[in-house]
Amino acid sequence: MNGASSSAASPQHGLTNRLTRWARGLSSKGEIESHEEEADPHRARIGSIAHREITRRRKLYEDIGDFLFAHDLDLTPLNFGVAHDYITGAHIGVEKAVKAVLTERGKITNSWVETVVAEQRTDEVTPEALASMLCKVEENLSEFTGLMTESRNSAKDYGAALQEEVKGLAPGGNNEPVLSRLVALTRSMVEKTRQVETQLRHNQKQNLALKSSLESARRAAEHDHLTGLPNRRAFEAALQQELTLAKEQNEQLSVAFCDIDHFKQINDIHGHDTGDRVLKFVAGLLAKISNDRCHVARHGGEEFVMLFRGKTAAEACEAVDGVREDLATRSLVNRSNGERMERVSFSAGVANVFFYDDPRSALKAADRALYLAKEHGRNRVYLAAEAD
Incomplete structure (x- = not known):
């Protein structure tokens, strides 16, 4: 049997054709609607956006179907999800695992998909x-x-x-x-x-x-699987606990947001593996100053949050700035190719929790100070102004 007849008989290839026909039907419908709405510029613009979105989805469905067909994968939600995560880059762990096995073997199997999904979800507690x-x-x-x-x-x-x-x-x-x-x-x-x-x-x-x-x-x-630091959920629990202790003992309480500068460029230029190592390296530097009165957590993405009990906002600024200076002097190397990387730095914003009506307002103030630090050149720590 030749390749053409084999493709026609494959259920995965049938999926591709069905998805393509369905997407084309939506696309044709969008085109008809856009012709009818040419008299209304506003409606025409909305129609154009809808048409582009339909085209994007059609292409995605075609790519997913082709991926499943190319690897002779069963049409299951698990396989579809892995294909989607790999093609769109929605799940970095899955994307890296697929790339690795393709480099090594050139093809993936149904059993491999089940294995890699199980490994990627080992840290998830349902x-x-x-x-x-x-x-x-x-x-x-x-x-x-x-x-x-x-x-x-x-x-x-x-x-x-x-x-x-x-x-x-x-x-x-x-x-x-x-x-x-x-x-x-x-x-x-x-x-x-x-x-x-x-x-x-x-x-x-x-x-x-x-x-x-x-x-x-x-x-x-309560922990981030990549850096080993407490996660956002754990930080929020620590915030409530430290807030109570600070009030009982009449102590200062300050919060800081730190965000790695140009992190997207690090991922784009050096790859996600190097980006992950940078995240872990920065997390390690921040963790060095943590203790029972200083909590460090990964807030999400390339952002970290810190809580200082017993330190004024100015004192917390000094502590964070010390880590910033340490990082800025480091000469990091891309482990995959041995090349020296551009200087890695972070920006930060700090606020005194008791200067605001509630902890949420203090967190927002620290975030605004971080934004200003980014806006004014990055690689610096800004102190939030006291609330009116």
């Missing part, structure tokens, strides 16, 4: 997984409570039965039948106790495993 773990904990606690109740009742019944049998003991008489019943009763109690102990040990092992899983889930939910 609500369903957490709910399942919590349900298991509740089940174990319920079983534990039941076992304890059963054990107490058994002990109580054993005590009552023992007292009843003891009444039958006659001094100097034939007590063999009574003693035989006492032995049987004791054996039964010992066996029940062993069963309870075995079940308790089993429950204890399960609870320890669940505790470890829940702890891993908590860490995954």
Whole structure:
């Protein structure tokens, strides 16, 4: 069978054709509507935008279909999602993994897709997984409570039965039948106790495993997998805690936003792998000044956020500026080709939390100061003005 007939018979190729026909139908409809609306410039402009969007989507669907067909992948949501993430660059991890396997093998398979998606999601904790773990904990606690109740009742019944049998003991008489019943009763109690102990040990092992899983889930939910720093969620929890402590102890509380300068250019010129290493390097420098009174977190993208308890905004500025100066003097090298990179720097904005009505307003003020630092040349730290 030649290549043309094979392509026609392939369900993936059929998908491509169906998507193409559907997109062309939308495109034709858009063209008709745009002709009808030429008399209205505003409507014509909207129609033109819609037409471009339809064309973009049509091209994307064609590319995804071609990708699935080229690698003989089944038409599944998982494969479609990986193809979409790779073609659009929506998921950097997936994009890098696909590029790596294409370089090594030239082709990907259904099983490989399942493997890479599982690896990319190892740090994700779904609500369903957490709910399942919590349900298991509740089940174990319920079983534990039941076992304890059963054990107490058994002990109580054993005590009552023992007292009843003891009444039958006659001094100097034939007590063999009574003693035989006492032995049987004791054996039964010992066996029940062993069963309870075995079940308790089993429950204890399960609870320890669940505790470890829940702890891993908590860490995954509160830490950034790339840099190892706490994430935005963890920072918000720390902010509330530090705010309470600062008020109780009458201390200053300052917040800072740091953003790597021209980070998109770093990714565009040197690639995402190098960009990731730059993120981790900057995160490491910022983490060096963290302690129980200074929290550093990755806020998202190339932006980091810091919280200083016991420091005025000016003192926090000095601390952040020290890290900025350190980074600006570093001569970083692109590990993939050994070439020296352009100087990497960051800009920052700092605000005193208590100068504002609430922490959110202080965060916005620090963000505005960061924006001004960027606008006025980058590689500098600006202090937010006190709120009116």
